[in-house]
Amino acid sequence: EVQLVESGGGLVKPGGSLRLSCAASGITFNNAWMSWVRQAPGKGLEWVGRIKSKTDGGTTDYAAPVKGRFTISRDDSRYTLYLQMNSLKTEDTAFYYCTTEQVGLIYNWFDPWGQGTLVTVSS
Amino acid sequence: DIQMTQSPSSLSASVGDRVTITCRASQRISSYLNWYQQKPGKAPKLLIYAASSLQSGVPSRFSGSGSGTDFTLTISSLQPEDFATYYCQQSYSTPWTFGQGTKVEFK
Numbered sequence: 001e002v003q004l005v006e007s008g009g010g011l012v013k014p015g016g017s018l019r020l021s022c023a024a025s026g027i028t029f030n031n032a033w034m035s036w037v038r039q040a041p042g043k044g045l046e047w048v049g050r051i052k053s054k055t056d057g058g059t060t061d062y063a064a065p066v067k068g069r070f071t072i073s074r075d076d077s078r079y080t081l082y083l084q085m086n087s088l089k090t091e092d093t094a095f096y097y098c099t100t101e102q103v104g105l106i107y108n109w110f111d112p113w114g115q116g117t118l119v120t121v122s123s
Numbered sequence: 124d125i126q127m128t129q130s131p132s133s134l135s136a137s138v139g140d141r142v143t144i145t146c147r148a149s150q151r152i153s154s155y156l157n158w159y160q161q162k163p164g165k166a167p168k169l170l171i172y173a174a175s176s177l178q179s180g181v182p183s184r185f186s187g188s189g190s191g192t193d194f195t196l197t198i199s200s201l202q203p204e205d206f207a208t209y210y211c212q213q214s215y216s217t218p219w220t221f222g223q224g225t226k227v228e229f230k
Contacts, residue, residue, distance in 0.1 A: 035219075037167075044210065044221055044222070044223045044224045045159075045161075045167065045210055045212070045221040045224075046221070047217075047218055047219040047220065047221070050217075061217050061218070062218075063218045064124075064218070097166055097167070102172075104172075104173070106173070107154070107155055107172060107173040107214060108155075108214040109157040109169055109172035109173075109212075109214060110157070110159070110167070110169060110212070111169040111172075111178065112169075113166035113167055113168070114166060115165075115166055116166055
């Protein structure tokens with residue numbers, strides 16, 4: 001069974017930093033494209049960014065609101081995905097989900113998803 | 124960025140009803156459209172990918188259709204476990220974007 005488990009969420013002051021982790025099991029992690037998606041409490045889903053597998057270049061893409069502040073990385077030996085969040089703003093308060101981006105022959109989709117971890121940015 | 128607009132934002136329905144949710148893209152996206160279901164306090168779950176392909180394990184009462192800019196998610200006979208919020212998502216070009224969600228509530 002594929003499992004994604006996020007950790008590292010918590011309360012942080014504006015301007016602070018936090019690193020989230022996502023531990024994967026049941027998948028060939030080194031071949032997986034991984035994304036972070038967030039959801040502010042009571043709001044909709046927002047894609048944060050993704051990292052491709054190293055065999056596909058290991059490159060990253062980010063959404064405009066987090067570009068330059070957030071960094072996605074991976075440790076394939078530990079089956080772990082990371083999200084380093086710097087210069088945090090109150091509007092970054094959200095549940096953060098990691099998800100596998102399934103890359104089909106033509107189409108991509110997100111499946112499965114972790115249970116999420118809550119990040120609260122507040123003074 | 125491609126904007127995704129769902130309608131309605133919420134709807135009330137009864138068990139056994141046929142429910143249709145629409146999703147419109149701000150530009151043509153062929154069939155690069157996915158649907159997710161989210162229940163309160165839970166992570167989203169994939170229902171439909173590539174506009175009309177049913178994810179393994181998802182009941183056949185769920186179906187998706189459309190291409191280009193207009194898409195629909197249909198639940199043929201609403202069941203108690205289907206009361207949830209549904210999101211569409213385009214996978215045509217990054218940044219990947221979601222619709223604002225449609226909440227299906229009990230009438």
